[in-house]
Amino acid sequence: xxxxxxxxxxxxxxxxxxxxxxxxxxxxxxxxxxxxxxxxxxxxxxxxxxxxxxxxxxxxxxxxxxxxxxxxxxxxxxxxxxxxxxxxxxxxxxxxxxxxxxxxxxxxxxxxxxxxxxxxxxxxxxxxxxxxxxxxxxxxxxxxxxxxxxxxxxxxxxxxxxxxxxxxxxxxxxxxxxxxxxxxxxxxxxxxxxxxxxxxxxxxxxxxxxxxxxxxxxxxxxxxxxxxxxxxxxxxxxxxxxxxxxxxxxxxxxxxxxxxxxxxxxxxxxxxxxxxxxxxxxxxxxxxxxxxxxxxxxxxxxxxxxxxxxxxxxxxxxxxxxxxxxxxxxxxxxxxxxxxxxxxxxxxxxxxxxxxxxxxxxxx
Amino acid sequence: xxxxxxxxxxxxxxxxxxxxxxxxxxxxxxxxxxxxxxxxxxxxxxxxxxxxxxxxxxxxxxxxxxxxxxxxxxxxxxxxxxxxxxxxxxxxxxxxxxxxxxxxxxxxxxxxxxxxxxxxxxxxxxxxxxxxxxxxxxxxxxxxxxxxxxxxxxxxxxxxxxxxxxxxxxxxxxxxxxxxxxxxxxxxxxxxxxxxxxxxxxxxxxxxxxxxxxxxxxxxxxxxxxxxxxxxxxxxxxxxxxxxxxxxxxxxxxxxxxxxxxxxxxxxxxxxxxxxxxxxxxxxxx
Numbered sequence: 291x292x293x294x295x296x297x298x299x300x301x302x303x304x305x306x307x308x309x310x311x312x313x314x315x316x317x318x319x320x321x322x323x324x325x326x327x328x329x330x331x332x333x334x335x336x337x338x339x340x341x342x343x344x345x346x347x348x349x350x351x352x353x354x355x356x357x358x359x360x361x362x363x364x365x366x367x368x369x370x371x372x373x374x375x376x377x378x379x380x381x382x383x384x385x386x387x388x389x390x391x392x393x394x395x396x397x398x399x400x401x402x403x404x405x406x407x408x409x410x411x412x413x414x415x416x417x418x419x420x421x422x423x424x425x426x427x428x429x430x431x432x433x434x435x436x437x438x439x440x441x442x443x444x445x446x447x448x449x450x451x452x453x454x455x456x457x458x459x460x461x462x463x464x465x466x467x468x469x470x471x472x473x474x475x476x477x478x479x480x481x482x483x484x485x486x487x488x489x490x491x492x493x494x495x496x497x498x499x500x501x502x503x504x505x506x507x508x509x510x511x512x513x514x515x516x517x518x519x520x521x522x523x524x525x526x527x528x529x530x531x532x533x534x535x536x537x538x539x540x541x542x543x544x545x546x547x548x549x550x551x552x553x554x555x556x557x558x559x560x561x562x563x564x565x566x567x568x569x570x571x572x573x574x575x576x577x578x579x580x581x582x583x584x585x586x587x588x589x590x591x592x593x594x595x596x597x598x599x600x601x602x603x604x605x606x607x608x609x610x611x612x613x614x615x616x617x618x619x620x621x622x623x624x625x626x627x628x629x630x631x632x633x634x635x636x637x638x639x640x641x642x643x644x645x646x647x648x649x650x651x652x653x654x
Numbered sequence: 655x656x657x658x659x660x661x662x663x664x665x666x667x668x669x670x671x672x673x674x675x676x677x678x679x680x681x682x683x684x685x686x687x688x689x690x691x692x693x694x695x696x697x698x699x700x701x702x703x704x705x706x707x708x709x710x711x712x713x714x715x716x717x718x719x720x721x722x723x724x725x726x727x728x729x730x731x732x733x734x735x736x737x738x739x740x741x742x743x744x745x746x747x748x749x750x751x752x753x754x755x756x757x758x759x760x761x762x763x764x765x766x767x768x769x770x771x772x773x774x775x776x777x778x779x780x781x782x783x784x785x786x787x788x789x790x791x792x793x794x795x796x797x798x799x800x801x802x803x804x805x806x807x808x809x810x811x812x813x814x815x816x817x818x819x820x821x822x823x824x825x826x827x828x829x830x831x832x833x834x835x836x837x838x839x840x841x842x843x844x845x846x847x848x849x850x851x852x853x854x855x856x857x858x859x860x861x862x863x864x865x866x867x868x869x870x871x872x873x874x875x876x877x878x879x880x881x882x883x884x885x886x887x888x889x890x891x892x893x894x895x896x897x898x899x900x901x902x903x904x905x906x907x908x909x910x911x912x913x914x915x916x917x918x919x920x921x922x923x924x925x926x927x928x929x930x931x932x933x934x935x936x937x938x939x940x
Contacts, residue, residue, distance in 0.1 A: 358695075358906035365695035365906075386697065460904065499806045499888035507885075516783060642693040645905035652892050652900070653721045 320573055322348040323580055326360055326370035329353050330505070335592040339583035347576060355502075356459075358645065364388045364568070371571040372580060374422075377410055377562045378461065378636040384413045389566040392417045396578050399585035402603045410562050419564035420581045423593050424600040426620070426630065427462075427559035429552040430522035430530070432515055439552040442469050444519050446489070451496045453518035455508060458500035460648025461636060462521065463490050469556035469631065476634050483647060490651045500652070505529070515547050523561075527551040528598035528618035551618070557629040562602075681919075688912035695906045708913035718897060722918065725877055725894035726925070728808065732815045733873035737865055739816065740823035744864070745857070747824070748831035759828075765821050774885045777814040781805040781886065806888025814882050823868035830864020831857070866933065870926055877922050878915075894918060 325332070332351040334341055340349070352370060354360035357379045364373055365386055375383075383389040394400045394417050400408075403421060411419030429439045436450065445454055445466065456463070467486040468475040478486070498517060501508040509526045511517040513534060520526070533546030552558075565584070567577045583589060590601035591609075600607060600619055610616060620626035636644075690696060691705040712718050743762065751758045765773070780786050783800035791797040804810060834857065842852045880895030887893070898918070901911030 355903045359903040362695040362902070362906035362908060365697055366908075367698065382695075386695075458904075494889045497889050502884070514784070638694055642905065642907065645900075645907070646910075649897055649900050649905065650715065650717055652889070653717045653897055 321346060321576075322350065323372065323573055323576055324350050324352065324370045325580075326354055326363060326368055326373040327351050328374060329355075329503075330597070331374065333596075335589070335596055337580065337584055337589055338592065339586035339589045340580045343583060344576070344579065349580070358641070368568075369570075371568050371573050371577045372565055373568065374563060374565050377564065377633045380411070380413055380419060380564065381635055382638070382641075383566055384418055388569055389418050390569045390571065390574065392420055392567060392581070393578065396575075397582040397585070399582055399603060402585060402605050404602070404604050407562060407602050411564055419566050420585070421562045421564055421602040422581075422584055422590075423563035423597075424602065425561060426524045426551075426626075427521065427561065428524075428554060430512060430520045430527050431550055431552060432512070432518040433548040433550050434515070435518045438550070439519070440555055442466050442554050442556055444552070445521060446470075446493050446496070447519070448496060450519045452498055453516065454493075454496045455498055455501050455511070455517045455520040456493070457521045458502040458648075458652075460645040460651075461641070463648055463651070464644045465559060465631075465633070466521065469554070469559075472556075475631075478640065478644075483643060487647045487651060490648075491654050494651060494654065512549065513547055522551075523599075524551060524618040525598040528614055531614045531617065553626060553629070557631045558626060560627075560630045560632050562632075563599075684912045685916050687909055688916045690909040690912075692909050693907055696908050708909050709917070711910060712913060712917060718894075718914065721892070721897060722894045722921065725879075726921070728812060728893065729873050729876035729879075732812050732819065732876050733869045735812070735816045736819040736823045736872045737827070737869045740820045740868060741827055741861075741865065743820070743824045744827035744831055744861075747828050748834075749857075762821050762824060770818065770881070771885075773818060774814055774882050777810070777817065778805060778886055781810050781813070805886060806891070808887065808891045810886040810888075811879075811883045811891040811893070814886050815876055815879065818882070819872045819876070823872055826867040826871060827861060827864040830861045830867070834860045870929075874922055874926065878918055 332353075337349065340347075352363075352368065354363055357375050360373055360375050361379060361382055364370065364383065365388065373383075392411075397420075407421040407424070408417070411417055411421055429442065429444050431439045431444065435453070436444070444450075445456055447454075456466075464478060464483070464486055465475060467473065467489055468478065468482075471482075471485075473482050498511070499507070501520070504523060504526055508517070508520060508522060509529045512520060512522070512526055512530050527549065530547055530549040531543065532541045533543040535541055565581050567574060567581070571577055585601075585603050587603065587606055590603040590606045593599050593601040594606060594610060594615065595612070598615065598618060607619070607621070610619070610621060616622055687696065688708055689704040689706070690702050691707050692702075747755055747758055747762070778785075781804040782788065783805070785805070787804060788797075788800040791801065792799065838856050838860070839852055842856055847855070878895040878898070879893055880899045883891045883893045883896050884899075887896075894914070898911050898914045901907045901914060905911075
């Protein structure tokens with residue numbers, strides 16, 4: 291038998307050995323998920339079904355601020371199991387080997403996603419991404435100060451100097467210009483890009499500011515009527531229609547600013563948010579369940595009713611009865627979708643050129 | 655056993671390690687990345703050869719260098735204004751507050767506890783078209799309508815930055831004033847020097863090192879400022895720091911962002927070095 295002092299000295303080594311053996315055990319997936327998200331999406335409302343199904347799983351979030359930022363973080367080695375980005379950037383993650391194919395046979399809500407949306411998450415016939423949130427981009431305008439807007443060129447109208455707000459995004463600026471001038475957005479030439487750059491440099495003084503957060507520095511100023519014409523998503527339109535909220539959480543549409551959401555002759559733009567599972571994840575099954583349950587009625591519905599964004603679950607969208615949301619999503623007007631332009635994929639060269647162009651516009 | 659010197663070195667190890675890990679290493683990383691040729695996200699596993707292409711792109715884009723110049727001028731203005739405004743505060747604390755000095759010092763330090771973001775957001779309310787300042791100007795009849803230039807302008811950025819930096823700037827000036835031997839003041843008074851003369855010929859020269867420290871303490875970080883311009887600067891208040899931020903977050907072009915950062919670091923350090931050579935503090939104090 292060991293002397294007592296020897297047993298005391300041996301105890302830490304014994305515990306460490308046992309800990310090492312336990313730590314090296316392979317088997318069950320870790321009971322935690324890390325999601326690379328956009329600010330606001332970490333709210334439990336948007337994954338409440340997963341929270342109910344897996345209450346003991348810790349879901350943690352890290353945040354990106356732009357599609358480029360999220361790609362950069364994933365490329366640099368983010369440990370996120372799941373990442374969220376928007377249409378146009380699908381190819382980059384596949385090319386870099388950052389994303390794992392989604393086994394849709396394990397998704398209980400997959401059949402509720404329209405085929406067209408499912409296709410947005412496919413690269414070379416493989417389902418890499420799960421669509422979740424979606425929406426329109428158009429011109430949100432104050433009808434008390436601005437007559438009916440029929441074109442994207444309202445953003446360039448000097449009559450509204452100091453009351454225009456463009457989104458702080460280079461690819462978006464190229465998209466708007468391509469709509470106005472009927473350029474092929476997928477094949478912008480160097481001459482066209484130079485022209486676009488000058489056009490936005492000339493437009494710069496017309497803005498009250500560029501906005502980068504819809505609910506922080508766009509919607510409040512639409513509500514206060516400092517902004518009359520804005521590049522905006524339908525979420526801000528719905529917010530404006532609902533009107534200001536009082537301390538008790540009641541809406542006051544009677545105090546709402548007079549706004550409208552344009553149907554430009556060039557067509558609205560539409561975007562879809564996509565989720566991917568990291569190729570390096572140790573929690574594939576959990577990640578799959580997380581994404582599946584984001585498509586469930588409650589989680590998906592919360593995106594619609596709390597954030598005023600569309601959700602990929604078609605049953606949820608079909609059940610919308612709120613007249614404000616029907617108006618914001620254009621649910622009763624099929625002509626809107628027919629003329630809508632969907633964001634095409636961006637190439638690496640385009641991404642670099644368009645974002646560099648925008649930095650020159652802002653620095654000018 | 656460690657001697658006294660060894661013990662001191664041992665105690666200094668943790669802060670040095672912290673500085674090395676979270677300041678020196680990231681700085682070196684930025685400089686190394688600035689020599690990578692990629693225009694997009696960096697895969698650290700990819701082999702690469704050092705290149706000056708990022709610096710060449712900066713050189714070929716005059717608007718970036720112009721923006722650096724504008725940002726430096728703005729930083730000079732903010733630093734000068736903050737130092738001038740902080741000086742009487744420090745003077746009051748050092749020479750007038752007496753037994754209540756600690757109380758007033760606590761009042762000065764309270765803004766440090768408030769969130770930087772909240773303070774800047776408060777300025778958006780102050781400077782807005784229906785903010786406190788515009789409302790007062792219209793109420794008093796000084797203006798007939800709201801002044802647009804108060805918010806979302808270069809002026810708004812500088813106003814907000816001066817407000818944020820004044821409490822910081824007061825501290826080194828206060829520290830320098832506290833070191834002034836009161837005997838100098840008494841001797842000057844005995845020799846017939848009036849209060850104003852004592853202030854100009856004793857207080858100011860001997861507090862200059864603190865004032866210069868305050869100036870550079872404000873100037874250096876302001877050159878790279880990006881949060882305040884993005885909140886209250888609008889399209890005209892864009893600063894060099896915003897450019898760096900854009901390349902890292904909007905363009906995912908870490909190499910270009912790193913090159914812009916390295917350039918800013920070198921230029922700022924050069925300016926400070928030149929200024930310290932030109933301004934002989936000891937001669938001024940004498």
